[in-house]
Amino acid sequence: MGETAVLCEQVEKRYGANRALDGLDLTIPAGRVVGVLGPNGSGKSTLFRMITGLVRPDAGRVRVFGKAPGWRTNRDIAYLPDRARWYSDHTVQQAFRWAETFLPGFSREEALRLAEFMKLPLDGRVRDMSRGQEARVMLILCIARRVPLIILDEPFTGIDTVSREKIIDALIDRVSDGERTVLISTHELYEVEALFDLAVFLESGRVIRSGDTDELRRQYGSMHSAMQTLYR
Amino acid sequence: MPAQSTFWALVRHDFKHRRRRRTPIPRAWRLAYVAAVALVLLAVATYDGRGGHYRLGPVWWVAFGLPFTSFGLAVNTMVTEWKNGTVGWWLTLPYPRLHLSAAKFVAAVVRSVFIYALTYMAMAFFGLYTALVSGHLDLGYTAGYLLTGLKVMGLSLTVCPFVAAFGVVYGALAESRARPAMPLTWILFSGLWWLIFSQDDRYLQVHSDGVPHVSLSPTLCISIACSWVLAYGLIRLAAYLLDEQLAM
Incomplete structure (x- = not known):
């Protein structure tokens, strides 16, 4: 059996009366691209925040490559937060310099290549960019890192079609090499499902189904049908 | 990058004043306001002289x-991470939360030093200009x-x-999640302020012409040292809140 990237055992997280995660059990093997799917409020972002040590579980156990999440394990994680923005005073060049300084494994050469591929002006200031361009900058900051785990929380929210296509092309280019574990949560299933090796379906803070995407397609006809059936 | 140089890189990053995301006031307008205030002060100084x-x-x-500007700068450097949507990047940096909060603290103090220096130079200029005009x-x-x-x-700094x-x-x-404790912190802060600096008449006297006079005394030095030790404790408390008590 291969290495486990993320392990969650009976994880619970409450916000007041709301249970964001409710006895979540999940094992994500290393080296796979995993779609973490589910409706709003199903616990996807809370799970990602827990893996990156932003929040702590009220109960249960979380492990990232066998260690408790925290600032040390974040060396190995490239994380694109949900609804994130970038420092508006930065140019693309400055953002890359920032990443070079603070984010282990960041490759400037790779970032420049991706910026050219995504048609980003290096001297462009983030405050003057569209949301789509800003999303591309943030995606580059994540995928230009050579780290074993990449987490992208809703990378397509509020992004125009052109930017979305650019981002997906870059993802295909960078993350499908089997060397890294990639977790992506998204509602735009049609466009990215081809990327996924595995899918995890969450509802009310629990895993209601998980498995190999080929197997899920065989069982439900398509990933979209699987979603429709599971969240009926 | 060694931990120490990363820390100072964090300070440099936090030193940059970041406004909340909204339409910024154009630089020309800001310069016009500064020039207008300088002109008014110059006119008052001339009239007085x-x-x-x-x-x-x-x-x-x-x-x-x-x-109070130091307080404002420190609060601003923290909350803009949330208001500008960059908190997820900041708090998942692979560095201890103590470093992250200490970098914000150092950046706020260094910016305060700049503000003090600018204020001192402005006050010096207008004071001496008034004396010059009056002969x-x-x-x-x-x-x-x-x-x-x-x-x-210096005392204020x-x-x-x-x-x-x-x-x-x-x-x-x-x-x-400890947000309800905010009013309590004000009460504690006021109490500590009073405890540390209540004996100000021992080191700060007012001359008959209204001019403040500072005299160094052991009480003053002990008070300042105590406040710095407390500052360290507060930074550790901030790191604990960021580590264990975030409401996100």
Whole structure:
């Protein structure tokens, strides 16, 4: 059996009366691209925040490559937060310099290549960019890192079609090499499902189904049908 | 990158003043406002000087309002991470939360030093200009005026670490599950402020002409040292809040 990237055992997280995660059990093997799917409020972002040590579980156990999440394990994680923005005073060049300084494994050469591929002006200031361009900058900051785990929380929210296509092309280019574990949560299933090796379906803070995407397609006809059936 | 140089890189990053995301006031407008204020001050200074009112020593009392800017700077550097949507990047940096909060603290203190220096230079210019216009500018007056300002500004600056640390904690509290404790922190802060600096008449006297006079004393040094130790404790508290008590 291969290495486990993320392990969650009976994880619970409450916000007041709301249970964001409710006895979540999940094992994500290393080296796979995993779609973490589910409706709003199903616990996807809370799970990602827990893996990156932003929040702590009220109960249960979380492990990232066998260690408790925290600032040390974040060396190995490239994380694109949900609804994130970038420092508006930065140019693309400055953002890359920032990443070079603070984010282990960041490759400037790779970032420049991706910026050219995504048609980003290096001297462009983030405050003057569209949301789509800003999303591309943030995606580059994540995928230009050579780290074993990449987490992208809703990378397509509020992004125009052109930017979305650019981002997906870059993802295909960078993350499908089997060397890294990639977790992506998204509602735009049609466009990215081809990327996924595995899918995890969450509802009310629990895993209601998980498995190999080929197997899920065989069982439900398509990933979209699987979603429709599971969240009926 | 070694931990120490990463820390100073964080300080440099936090030192940059970041406004909340909204339409910024154009630079030309900001410069116009600064020029207008400078012109008004110049006019007042000229009027005062010509009227023979040249002893501006009491203006140095303004120094005791400046620690509040340190508080504002520290709170702002924390909460803008949330308001601008960059908090996820900041808090998942692979560095201890103590480093992250300490970098914000140091950046706020360094910015305060710049503000103090600018205020001192502006006050020095207008004070000496007034004396010049009134025809009373001489070496003795200049030295006395500048030295008084230096002492008062210096005394006020020593309070900044404590106030800035309180600002960092306050910013962390605002985004934590301990948010209901915010009014309590104000009560504690006021109490500590009073406890540490209540005996100000021992080191700060007011001359008959309204000019503040600072005298160094063991009480003053102990008070300042205590406030710095407390500042360190507050930074640790902020790190704990960011580590264990975030409401996200």
